[in-house]
Amino acid sequence: MNDDTNTDERPPDGEEHSSSNGRTRSGDERDRVDPDPSRDDLGGADDWEDDVPVPSDGPESGNGQADAPADEPDERTIDDLGSDVQIDAEIDEESEDGLLGGLQIDSTAEIKVPDRLVDQVIGQEHARDVVMKAAKQRRHVMMIGSPGTGKSMLAKAMSELLPKEELQDVLVYHNPDDGNEPKVRTVPSGKGDQIVEAHKEEARKRNQMRSFLMWIIIAIVLGYSLIIAGNILLGILAAGIIYLAFRYGSRGSDAMIPNLIVNTADQQTAPFEDATGAHAGALLGDVRHDPFQSGGMETPSHDRVEPGAIHKANKGVLFIDEINTLDVRSQQHLMTAIQEGEFGITGQSERSSGAMVQTEPVPCDFVMIAAGNLDAMENMHPALRSRIKGYGYEVYMDDTIEDTPEMRRKYARFIAQEVEKDGRLPHFTDDAIEEVILEARRRAGRKGHLTLELRNLGGLVRVAGDIARADDAEYTTREHILQAKGRSRSIEQQLADDYIQRRKDYELQVAEGYVPGRVNGLAVMGEDSGIVLPVMAEVTPSQGPGEVIATGQLKEMAQEAVSNVSAIIKKFSDEDITQKDIHIQFVQAGEGGVDGDSASITVATAVISALEGVGVDQSLAMTGSLSVRGDVLPVGGVTHKIEAAAKTGCDRVIIPEANLQDVMIEDEYEDMIEIIPVSHISEVLDVALEGEPEKDSLVDRLKTITGSALDKQSVSQGPSSPSPQ
Numbered sequence: 001m002n003d004d005t006n007t008d009e010r011p012p013d014g015e016e017h018s019s020s021n022g023r024t025r026s027g028d029e030r031d032r033v034d035p036d037p038s039r040d041d042l043g044g045a046d047d048w049e050d051d052v053p054v055p056s057d058g059p060e061s062g063n064g065q066a067d068a069p070a071d072e073p074d075e076r077t078i079d080d081l082g083s084d085v086q087i088d089a090e091i092d093e094e095s096e097d098g099l100l101g102g103l104q105i106d107s108t109a110e111i112k113v114p115d116r117l118v119d120q121v122i123g124q125e126h127a128r129d130v131v132m133k134a135a136k137q138r139r140h141v142m143m144i145g146s147p148g149t150g151k152s153m154l155a156k157a158m159s160e161l162l163p164k165e166e167l168q169d170v171l172v173y174h175n176p177d178d179g180n181e182p183k184v185r186t187v188p189s190g191k192g193d194q195i196v197e198a199h200k201e202e203a204r205k206r207n208q209m210r211s212f213l214m215w216i217i218i219a220i221v222l223g224y225s226l227i228i229a230g231n232i233l234l235g236i237l238a239a240g241i242i243y244l245a246f247r248y249g250s251r252g253s254d255a256m257i258p259n260l261i262v263n264t265a266d267q268q269t270a271p272f273e274d275a276t277g278a279h280a281g282a283l284l285g286d287v288r289h290d291p292f293q294s295g296g297m298e299t300p301s302h303d304r305v306e307p308g309a310i311h312k313a314n315k316g317v318l319f320i321d322e323i324n325t326l327d328v329r330s331q332q333h334l335m336t337a338i339q340e341g342e343f344g345i346t347g348q349s350e351r352s353s354g355a356m357v358q359t360e361p362v363p364c365d366f367v368m369i370a371a372g373n374l375d376a377m378e379n380m381h382p383a384l385r386s387r388i389k390g391y392g393y394e395v396y397m398d399d400t401i402e403d404t405p406e407m408r409r410k411y412a413r414f415i416a417q418e419v420e421k422d423g424r425l426p427h428f429t430d431d432a433i434e435e436v437i438l439e440a441r442r443r444a445g446r447k448g449h450l451t452l453e454l455r456n457l458g459g460l461v462r463v464a465g466d467i468a469r470a471d472d473a474e475y476t477t478r479e480h481i482l483q484a485k486g487r488s489r490s491i492e493q494q495l496a497d498d499y500i501q502r503r504k505d506y507e508l509q510v511a512e513g514y515v516p517g518r519v520n521g522l523a524v525m526g527e528d529s530g531i532v533l534p535v536m537a538e539v540t541p542s543q544g545p546g547e548v549i550a551t552g553q554l555k556e557m558a559q560e561a562v563s564n565v566s567a568i569i570k571k572f573s574d575e576d577i578t579q580k581d582i583h584i585q586f587v588q589a590g591e592g593g594v595d596g597d598s599a600s601i602t603v604a605t606a607v608i609s610a611l612e613g614v615g616v617d618q619s620l621a622m623t624g625s626l627s628v629r630g631d632v633l634p635v636g637g638v639t640h641k642i643e644a645a646a647k648t649g650c651d652r653v654i655i656p657e658a659n660l661q662d663v664m665i666e667d668e669y670e671d672m673i674e675i676i677p678v679s680h681i682s683e684v685l686d687v688a689l690e691g692e693p694e695k696d697s698l699v700d701r702l703k704t705i706t707g708s709a710l711d712k713q714s715v716s717q718g719p720s721s722p723s724p725q
């Protein structure tokens, strides 16, 4: 899941740290990079390490609870771990408004990447603060948010912040009293290996002695049988029996070697265990099946014990993404483990001989970071959620962040981070960085913001870098980014383009003339592609009370749109469309999706047009949600929808006025399509319906429903076309 590989030790603090806090730097420009200079006065992480007592030496009996309690890390010093990042490059105050936020660099090679993962996190200030607080207090955290926004990165960063000095090794011993209940011992980190080695050495010496003794006895028996008894056959038989007896007997001494199930000797930081999608055995530990269960061939039960992620995460971080996909039994066991801080290991398969074995409790004192999207929260075991809530924090991850010069500088550093992490990509030139930042703006879908779905943005960086590498280019340039944008299209984008092409081939798309009852609606596919979704309406007399007849999942939305528009119509005419049958068809809707009620102005326009027999402009597409009072409310995905309308050949597109600030269409579409912002259905009808309405017709009256709305902005005076900023 997590593709971070940074396991570097915390950097030695002292000098480097002070410079990273801007203490040794001079001048306003550099200080601007650190948003929280108050942390400058704090000490280094070294002090904090010194403050943590080293656990007492030597093996301890029991389950790890008897270990020396570690003092909480010094507040002063752990706060310092949150010191903000630096960008070791000149910053020009005058060009701060530029895409590079004033950075004076030629390529990402000039940007220093921070050593610690927590300093590499872009945005997510709240989650970052919570993670640092939780590391200090050893609290659990639940992170909910979109994929690729840094949840596992933060979890890993937390493991770097936890004190490494508390780590323990865990050994499982044979229990001479009950072979099915192996004993568990915890020892300080690094001791486990030594103990196992000492046991092996002892067993080796014992075996050497036994072999020596065996060969002496065999020699005596053979000598006796040959010289004194004169029967060599009998002597060989006796020697064979002695050999087997010794071999059989020596198995017992090997059984005394303990099984080191958790070895932290080589850990540079507190452990980080990703148990996403782990089955019960991998999460909670398991005992292997033994096919030879008797006759001296069996493997001793303590040797078959395997640790679970909860045990390997002891004193560190257990990260579980998509927490709701864990089966209920595992979630219940996880709760017990969280509560007790220890959990015995038993075989997870009932039919395996391992199920007979149950070790003493094994320590699993971890900090849990559970992650997922909103569905994960709804479907997870309520008691587990309450454990996390009761003993920790819940954080909602940001999808976007405000677009400031400082943030843009950090995005430049993000590219440098991705280049360094990949290790093979050529560095990015300044204009390539600018293009990536522009794309981050576009993907945010919100004016004045940058996207924080950085895994996807990192994908664009990697594809562009790969293209540059294939070209043997020294640097990744803007040209490479533009090529990468074409190549790294999502499945939905590819499907949407294919769909638009096919509709053109079959001439399903109508982009000119006036047709009554037919409106070009707009919908989104996935998260980042739009399609034109025509809506057709037919109004027929009904025998009884009228019905709204629509097919598929869109039926509800169509009914709601019709009921809203019928309220408006009733108010302005004698017409009661609830007494008529209204047929709505979403032409080829199976190919795309309509988010929420974003097609309701489309449905309303189609119904009014069909009712009055007035043609709708087919060179126009529209999206917007309709309130019961006729207001046009904002919807999602406007940028992608507008681009889809342009690709399909429409000349104009109606969007809710409130969405105007979200429009960030690519340059190439700017001259292809006119964007018409509206705030009321009357404006929609004015733009979409053919010709001048007859005096006192329904359309005439509807068009003038809210004089104030029309006064505010007369669309006929020339709609504004926003720039893609």
Ligand SMILES: Nc1ncnc2c1ncn2[C@@H]1O[C@H](COP(=O)(O)OP(=O)(O)OP(=O)(O)O)[C@@H](O)[C@H]1O
Pocket (backbone or CB within 6 Å): 001, 002, 003, 004, 120, 121, 122, 123, 124, 146, 147, 148, 149, 150, 151, 152, 153, 154, 321, 371, 372, 414, 452, 453, 454, 455, 456, 458
């Ligand atoms: N806030 C961020 N700052 C810097 N890099 C980020 C950030 N978010 C994501 N990334 C980049 O994207 C990669 C993937 O992010 P990560 O695995 O943490 O996402 P996630 O939220 O755990 O997603 P998922 O839920 O799909 O596992 C990271 O390794 C990093 O390169």
